[in-house]
Amino acid sequence: VKVKLRNPDRVVEVSGPGTVSALLEKLDIVPEAVLVIRDATLLTRDERVSEEDEIEVRPVLSGGSADATTPSLVANGCYTTPNDQRTNGEGPRS
Amino acid sequence: VKCKVCREHAVVDIRRHNAGFCRDHFLEHVNNQVAKTIKEFSMFGPDDRLFVAVSGGKDSLAVWDILIDLGYDATGFYLDLGIGGYSNRSKEAAVRYAEQKGAKLVVRSLAQEHGFTVPELSKLTGRVPCSGCGLNKRYEFNRAALEEGFDVLVTGHNLDDEVATLFGNVLHWNVDMLGRQAPVLEERLLGDGPDSHPVLVRKVKPLVRIAERETAAYALLKGIDYIVEECPMVEGNTQHRYKEAITLIEESSPGTKHQMYFGFLKRAADRFAQDSGEVNLVACASCGAPTVVYEEGTEPRCSFCKMKALAERRKIEGPRPPRRRRSARSR
Numbered sequence: 001v002k003v004k005l006r007n008p009d010r011v012v013e014v015s016g017p018g019t020v021s022a023l024l025e026k027l028d029i030v031p032e033a034v035l036v037i038r039d040a041t042l043l044t045r046d047e048r049v050s051e052e053d054e055i056e057v058r059p060v061l062s063g064g065s066a067d068a069t070t071p072s073l074v075a076n077g078c079y080t081t082p083n084d085q086r087t088n089g090e091g092p093r094s
Numbered sequence: 095v096k097c098k099v100c101r102e103h104a105v106v107d108i109r110r111h112n113a114g115f116c117r118d119h120f121l122e123h124v125n126n127q128v129a130k131t132i133k134e135f136s137m138f139g140p141d142d143r144l145f146v147a148v149s150g151g152k153d154s155l156a157v158w159d160i161l162i163d164l165g166y167d168a169t170g171f172y173l174d175l176g177i178g179g180y181s182n183r184s185k186e187a188a189v190r191y192a193e194q195k196g197a198k199l200v201v202r203s204l205a206q207e208h209g210f211t212v213p214e215l216s217k218l219t220g221r222v223p224c225s226g227c228g229l230n231k232r233y234e235f236n237r238a239a240l241e242e243g244f245d246v247l248v249t250g251h252n253l254d255d256e257v258a259t260l261f262g263n264v265l266h267w268n269v270d271m272l273g274r275q276a277p278v279l280e281e282r283l284l285g286d287g288p289d290s291h292p293v294l295v296r297k298v299k300p301l302v303r304i305a306e307r308e309t310a311a312y313a314l315l316k317g318i319d320y321i322v323e324e325c326p327m328v329e330g331n332t333q334h335r336y337k338e339a340i341t342l343i344e345e346s347s348p349g350t351k352h353q354m355y356f357g358f359l360k361r362a363a364d365r366f367a368q369d370s371g372e373v374n375l376v377a378c379a380s381c382g383a384p385t386v387v388y389e390e391g392t393e394p395r396c397s398f399c400k401m402k403a404l405a406e407r408r409k410i411e412g413p414r415p416p417r418r419r420r421s422a423r424s425r
Contacts (some may be wrong), residue, residue, distance in 0.1 A: 006322055006323075007323060007324050030342060030345050031345065032109075032307060032344050032345045033338070035310050040314075041105055041117070042314065042315065044095045044105065044106065044107045045107065046095055058310070058322060060306050060307045060309075060310040061254065061338065062152075062153075063324060063333055063334035
């Protein structure tokens, strides 16, 4: 089975046939973290893939920024936190 | 797996609902879940003008698409952060979607508005890119929404985003942030009587009931050509590591994410909100945006203006080498 992986884009060959679950296990990928795509539609875990299939395993978890709207003291535009005051807003606080 | 509605072949299985769906019934399920969320949290009404922050990624394009399909007046807003080819490609995805859907899109660029990009800002201030980026987005989304006269700012935060934020805030016991984590943030006004005007637009997250895997499935099944590549600056990002950890737990115990987030909203959020109380807002002396004064006698200056002033100063003096500090704080 030809499997396209992302970030970075690459193609790997996995011996088939088998279920989507088995295929992901061979690749050491957690099913909850990806979509499995064949011919522009999605495959559920129990679906079988054949040796000749070309599929894409697409990650779904994105990093995102430090969350653009997480409601915090600094969330809503530009509140200032005591930490900002201390560091003059210069850097990340830990 | 069969579709729980029509018993046809399923293309998506949602283990926490113990249900499979065919394409059409999955899309219907997502729309229903979003409509339910909007109603449950009284997010907005049919006459409100919605401003949707779009990045070109799956979540923001999905929420925009759903709101348009549900009949809301939803305009997109793309902020160009100047992160090289990544920003160009993500902007193309947003513009392409708007054209195909016949939707209105407002585009602004950080460089044009303020004279710096996210990578430049990070270099100049020594701030980690994601932290500066988050502050830029919060500030610009709010400013653009108010200037363009919108009632509500919509973001594509999904269940995984909210759980990862909650998880981070609990790990570090950021009680202030726990007191403010909610699917709706109310509008805030400054000034008295006739001078009173909105300084913080109302913010809502209609996708909090939808897991990240489902927003990706929605976008794919709707044929939305979103940008799959990750922001090049995000690698190793704390939020991403939390998501991975939570996904492993979800894999073995489906429903954990939903229980953690909605359990928090139902049973814990109020207690933290009471503790953190209302903050007294004043206008920033430079830009008029709301901020908080912690020391009596100091001139109020918002985080954004401080960051911008520092960047401008360093532009003249030359940047300092970046500090290798890790931000353990989740926002």
